[in-house]
Amino acid sequence: MLDRIDKYMIKGNIVNIQRFSLHDGPGIRTTVFFKGCPLNCVWCHNPESKLKDIELAYYRELCIDCGNCKDICTMGCHTISGGAHHIGRKNCVVCGKCVNACPKSALEMIGSESPASEILTETLKDRAFYNNSGGGITLSGGEPLYQPEFALELLKLSKENGLHTCLETSGFTGYKNLERMIPYTDLFLYDWKETKENLHKKFTGFSNNLIHENLLKLDKAGAKTILRCPVIPKYNDREQHYIGIAELSKKLANIVEINLLPYHTLGSSKCESIGRAYPLSSLPSLSDEEKKKRTNIIQRITDRKLLWVDHNM
């Protein structure tokens, strides 16, 4: 089947390809992180995938202030004085010269344009692991459906090559985009961030009406879903929201399970590296006992399978 790969030349912007993922669907998987997302979740843990465009990241802890980047940048973006390294990102044309000149890998270009065929070739390297574990490829991000043509080609290619496919999505897109993916997607990892519409708007910038409607349509069309619910203390960690998750799951005939995803702070350092402010101050993590309480609220209402999925582990 690999001889058909060259027929597909659609390119997409991706952040990275992560091999041996254990939390993005069943078995061992390769997760492809798409670049670009239309939502503005305050707790975003992948801020580097928010913008579609390529960005420059800077890791202070690796920098030795050698000044190579300052010397090579023709746009005058780097200034180093008194131990402080400032990057004037407004003038940056993301040429990458400073990245190549840095001896300590303290600079990195986030994002690259890759053809679907190249990503598939990379993914197929781990076919033996997928076969043994029931794994496959997962499209994540960012929001894969922000680049629908590219997502579709990658899913098609993956199916043609016998891979199990998962698509993680916020569902914030026109239904047509979702509908086109159904024949090539074995499992949708569908985000459900907040039940109450006004709070959803406050936390993500947009209403959840479209997301809710799309989920019901997807289910009606027979698509299998896992409901993925980030748990953010002081934000959506409310009894009413857990009741909402349980009630929503009862409406879905083809739901496989509910996943609760504990908050983690990775977004904070990532924001710093790309020069963006992180809107959350440190939030508490839930103890096992507190998690059990949340689990019980849901399980009082539904017997759907429920798992806590911690990306930090």
Ligand code: SF4
């Ligand atoms: S990517 Fe290019 S323009 Fe941007 S800071 Fe580096 S050298 Fe300057």
Ligand code: SF4
């Ligand atoms: S080239 Fe790298 S190590 Fe040297 S000052 Fe620039 S970022 Fe720091």
